[in-house]
Amino acid sequence: MDILSGDPTLERIASGNALALCATGSWTARFAPMLERMVADAEALGGTRPNIFIDASRVSKLDTFGAWLIERLRRSLSRGGTEAQIAGLSANYASLVDEVRRVKAEPIVEASSVTITGMLEQIGRSVAGVGGTLIGLIDMLGAVLAAAGRVIIRPRGFRLTSTVHHLEQVCWRAVPIVVLITFLIGCIISQQGIFHFRKFGADIFVVDMLGVLVLREIGVLLVAIMVAGRSGSAYTAELGSMKMREEIDALRTMGFDPIEVLILPRMLALVLALPILAFLGAMAALYGGGLVAWLYGGVEPEAFLLRLRDAISIDHFVVGMIKAPVMAAVIGIVACVEGLSVQGSAESLGQHTTSSVVKGIFFVIVMDGVFAIFFASIGM
Amino acid sequence: MAGEMTDAIIRVRDITVQFGKTRVLDGLNLDVRRGEILGFVGPSGAGKSVLTRTIIGLVPKRSGRIEVFGVDLDAADAAQRRSVERRWGILFQHGALFSSLTVRQNIQFPVREYLNLSQRLLDEIMVAKLGMVGLRPEVADRFPSELSGGMVKRVALARALALDPELVFLDEPTSGLDPIGAGDFDELVRTLQRTLGLTVFMVTHDLDSLYTACDRIAVLGSGKIIAAGTIADMQASQHPWLRQYFHGKRARAVMGA
Numbered sequence: 001m002d003i004l005s006g007d008p009t010l011e012r013i014a015s016g017n018a019l020a021l022c023a024t025g026s027w028t029a030r031f032a033p034m035l036e037r038m039v040a041d042a043e044a045l046g047g048t049r050p051n052i053f054i055d056a057s058r059v060s061k062l063d064t065f066g067a068w069l070i071e072r073l074r075r076s077l078s079r080g081g082t083e084a085q086i087a088g089l090s091a092n093y094a095s096l097v098d099e100v101r102r103v104k105a106e107p108i109v110e111a112s113s114v115t116i117t118g119m120l121e122q123i124g125r126s127v128a129g130v131g132g133t134l135i136g137l138i139d140m141l142g143a144v145l146a147a148a149g150r151v152i153i154r155p156r157g158f159r160l161t162s163t164v165h166h167l168e169q170v171c172w173r174a175v176p177i178v179v180l181i182t183f184l185i186g187c188i189i190s191q192q193g194i195f196h197f198r199k200f201g202a203d204i205f206v207v208d209m210l211g212v213l214v215l216r217e218i219g220v221l222l223v224a225i226m227v228a229g230r231s232g233s234a235y236t237a238e239l240g241s242m243k244m245r246e247e248i249d250a251l252r253t254m255g256f257d258p259i260e261v262l263i264l265p266r267m268l269a270l271v272l273a274l275p276i277l278a279f280l281g282a283m284a285a286l287y288g289g290g291l292v293a294w295l296y297g298g299v300e301p302e303a304f305l306l307r308l309r310d311a312i313s314i315d316h317f318v319v320g321m322i323k324a325p326v327m328a329a330v331i332g333i334v335a336c337v338e339g340l341s342v343q344g345s346a347e348s349l350g351q352h353t354t355s356s357v358v359k360g361i362f363f364v365i366v367m368d369g370v371f372a373i374f375f376a377s378i379g380m
Numbered sequence: 381m382a383g384e385m386t387d388a389i390i391r392v393r394d395i396t397v398q399f400g401k402t403r404v405l406d407g408l409n410l411d412v413r414r415g416e417i418l419g420f421v422g423p424s425g426a427g428k429s430v431l432t433r434t435i436i437g438l439v440p441k442r443s444g445r446i447e448v449f450g451v452d453l454d455a456a457d458a459a460q461r462r463s464v465e466r467r468w469g470i471l472f473q474h475g476a477l478f479s480s481l482t483v484r485q486n487i488q489f490p491v492r493e494y495l496n497l498s499q500r501l502l503d504e505i506m507v508a509k510l511g512m513v514g515l516r517p518e519v520a521d522r523f524p525s526e527l528s529g530g531m532v533k534r535v536a537l538a539r540a541l542a543l544d545p546e547l548v549f550l551d552e553p554t555s556g557l558d559p560i561g562a563g564d565f566d567e568l569v570r571t572l573q574r575t576l577g578l579t580v581f582m583v584t585h586d587l588d589s590l591y592t593a594c595d596r597i598a599v600l601g602s603g604k605i606i607a608a609g610t611i612a613d614m615q616a617s618q619h620p621w622l623r624q625y626f627h628g629k630r631a632r633a634v635m636g637a
Contacts, residue, residue, distance in 0.1 A: 029544055032497050063544035063576060065501075068508050096575035103508045244525075344525020347480030 007031065008059075008066070010038045012045075019049050021073070024058040027066025039069045043076040052077055057088025067093070068100045133337075133359070140337045141329075144267055147259045162265035170231040171273035177230075178223055178277050179284040185222060186214060186285030187292045194297035203297050207304055208311035210289040215316040219282035220274075221368055224327040227274055228360035232335040235266055236356035239339025240349045248340070258340075267332040274328035275321055282320065315380050323371050330367055331360045388447075389414045389547055389579045390435060395444035397427070397434055404430050406603030408444075412547075417573055417580040419590045422600030423621065428583045429473065431600065432549055435581075436470060437461075448547070466494055469540030473551040475532040477524040483510070483535050484520040490542045509538040512572070514564055529556045537565075541572065550582040554589055562586060566593040587631055 008025035021042055027035060045052065054074060059066070070086060077084035089097060151158045193206035239262065242248050248258050286308075293299040299307075338356035342349050390412035397405040404427040412418050422428050433439040435446055437453060446453050451464050477486050487506045491497065497505075507517045513534040524532060533556060540548055550569070554562035566589050572578045584590065590597055591611060598608040599622060607617050615626050625631065 029491075029495055032495055032501065036498060036501055064508055064512075064541075065505060065544065068504060069501075072504070092575050092577075095571065099512055099571065099575065100508050102511050103504065345479035345523060 008035055008038070010042055012042075017049065018051050018053065019045065020053040020055050021045075022055045022058060023070065024060070026061035027059050027069065028061050028063045029065040032065045032069070035066060035069050039073045042073055043080075045077065045080075045082070048080075049082055052082050052084045054084060054086045055088045056086055056093070059089075059093065062089075062093045062096060064096065064100060067096045068103070071097055071100050071103070136337050136341075137333055140263075140333045143259045144263060144333065144336075147257060147264045150260065151264065157260060159261060159265045162261075163268050166266050166269035167273060169234070170227065170269050171276055174227065174230060174273070174277060175280060178226055178281050181226065182219065182222060182281035183284040183288040185218060186210065186288030186290075189213060189218070189285070190289035190292040191296055194293065198297075204299065204303070204307055206289075206293060206297065207299070207307040210286065210293075211308050211312040212316055214282050214285040214289065215312060215320050217320075217368070219285055220278040220320045220323050220327065221364065223278045223281040224274060224324070224331065224364045225361050227270070227277065227328070228331045228335075228364060229357050231270060231273075232331045232360040233353050233357050235332065235335035236339040236342075236353045237349065239263075239336060240342030240352055243340060243342045244344055244349065263332075263336045266336065267329065270328040270332040271325045274331075275324040278320060278324040282317075319371070319375050319380055323368065326371075327364050327367055330363045334360045334363060387411070387413050389449060390581065391445075391447040392431075392435065393445040393447075395431070395434060395446065396442040397430055397439060398442050403603060405434065405441075408600075408604055410598060410605055410608075412579060412581055413596075414579055415573070415577055416595040417569060417582060417593055419594030419597045420581065420583045420600065421585065421590065421597060421625065426600045427603065428600055429551055432551055432581070432583055436468070436549060466543060467545055468547040468549065469543065469545035470549045471533075471536050471540045471551060471553055473555070475524070475536035477532060477536055477539070479524050482521050482523055483527070486524070486535060487539050487542050490539065494543060505542075506538075509541055510535075512541065513538045513568065514561075530558065530561050533557060533565075537568075544576060546577070547579045547581070550580060550584070552583055552585065554584065554586040559588070562588065563592075565589075569593050 006025050008023065008027050008031050011022040011024070013020045013022055025031075054070060056062075056070060062070075074084045074086055086097060190206055190210055193209050194203055197203050197206055239248070242262070248262070251258050251261055290299075290301060290304045293304055294301055335356045338352040338359070342352045388411040390410070392408060392410040395405050395408045396403065408431065410431075420428055420431070430439055434441050435448065448464055449467060451460055453461065453464070456464065477483075478489065481489065484503070484506055487509055488502050491502060491505065506520065510517055510520065515531065515534050515538070519527065519531065519535070524535070527535065533553065537550075537553065540550075553569070554565050557565060569578075569580055569582070570593055573580060582589065582594065584594075594611070596608065596610060597614050599606050599614070599619075601619075601621060606619055607614065607622060614622055617623070617626075
């Protein structure tokens with residue numbers, strides 16, 4: 001038993017014109033690399049003799065790997081013009097060899113070669129894909145607006161619970177992190193401003209810079225980027241995994257509109273949440289900036305507030321607040337489009353979540369630029 | 381090695397599993413003998429999958445002892461555990477194929493991990509395994525999301541069998557297969573058991589499988605094994621759930637056929 005269960009061998013026993021290949025030991029997966037070498041050596045015998053017997057009677061253990069290698073040996077010997085037969089298999093092992101005998105001779109080869117045409121094709125496809133992305137976004141915007149219209153006509157279709165739930169997720173739970181980060185950014189802007197303005201003796205102008213920057217740009221932009229990373233990715237992942245598990249198809253077959261049930265509440269929550277978060281963020285940034293101006297720059301809080309009142313007008317605040325819901329809509333639409341285009345695999349879910357965040361931030365910045373031009377030309 | 385020579389390949393003693401306040405398994409004992417196909421039945425929600433997952437170590441247990449291949453899995457070190465895991469294959473209820481890998485890569489994954497084989501042999505073995513579970517080699521480069529439910533089951537079985545394990549756990553292998561496919565599947569399990577000396581632990585609700593494929597049947601109820609034995613023992617049992625299960629309308633239809 002011990003000898004037989006040891007390393008496999010393939011002995012050649014010649015008697016006259018006939019040759020027997022005598023397999024011994026355990027022909028199992030564990031020894032597969034060794035077996036493959038032995039079989040490759042023996043395959044060279046094909047064509048040298050008219051008859052070769054493969055004697056498997058002393059094989060102590062056989063599994064699919066061993067059985068296949070014996071079968072492979074038989075095949076390549078036969079291809080070499082030798083009549084090869086397998087003999088001496090016990091009944092159980094014989095049925096295993098029969099099982100692998102059905103395997104097609106040449107397994108299909110994986111086609112994975114990188115060619116220049118392939119790369120060019122990919123570039124072309126991704127450029128053409130940009131147009132598709134834009135159409136997809138407009139498509140989704142239209143679908144969401146249509147769903148909103150239906151809900152306005154028939155308010156009973158509105159999902160209040162769901163909206164409140166999402167509002168909690170994207171607004172209430174985001175408050176601490178948004179406030180913390182904008183506070184810190186306010187501190188940094190103020191410190192940097194004072195540090196550089198001091199050279200000109202213009203310390204106090206840091207208040208102007210802080211006020212305009214925070215209320216007009218940084219507050220809303222920073223919060224929008226954080227929301228894209230925090231909630232846009234969550235929307236894509238939620239919708240994507242629902243898509244993967246056919247939950248969205250299930251909704252559709254029950255006569256529900258997924259846009260109305262899933263996307264509208266999410267969009268609405270985001271559009272309500274972003275102005276609130278942007279406002280809180282702006283306040284936190286001003287507070288942080290004021291604190292640093294006081295402690296680091298020696299600007300007394302009274303002086304800071306007085307200066308702030310002169311420096312900013314309601315216009316700055318309004319500009320920021322007008323931008324917020326539009327940016328929320330852009331983030332939401334990108335996230336939902338990406339979520340619904342997830343395919344079956346986990347990898348696809350990851351890709352779409354990534355591109356949801358990347359595209360979301362990109363479009364937020366593009367929108368910000370468009371708004372800057374618009375407000376400048378109307379003199380706000 | 382001494383433990384391995386004994387009859388039981390899986391030895392479960394006094395297993396208790398509890399989720400919160402619900403006790404799912406309560407002092408359960410079970411032996412699975414080498415070379416047998418054990419059918420494991422019980423009402424839905426009785427904890428069949430929980431037991432399977434407890435044996436393979438995915439669910440923590442409160443108390444008790446589990447030996448697989450004579451190795452106490454709690455006392456085993458990482459290397460011992462690995463060698464046990466190398467010798468079993470698991471077919472999950474929903475296949476659990478890796479969704480970002482093709483069928484080919486799914487089947488080759490465990491082989492590549494444990495054995496150092498040439499790409500040619502890997503591909504040939506993959507085709508052989510696909511053939512064994514009744515699939516054509518053409519599906520090799522498809523992704524799991526492009527397969528039908530039955531095909532997913534078959535590929536998952538091919539992956540479970542990739543390393544020629546001595547023990548396979550099948551969690552509802554024939555659910556979602558058409559009757560012909562399910563019959564083939566039973567036949568396949570039988571063939572593999574004969575040829576590879578496979579031990580099979582099969583959670584199933586398929587009466588046909590119980591009749592045609594299983595050597596022995598164990599029944600789970602209220603956290604314990606309420607009966608274990610051959611199909612004849614089950615039919616003779618007076619336990620109310622068993623009477624209903626094996627003498628119900630569907631059972632009569634199977635027996636009559």
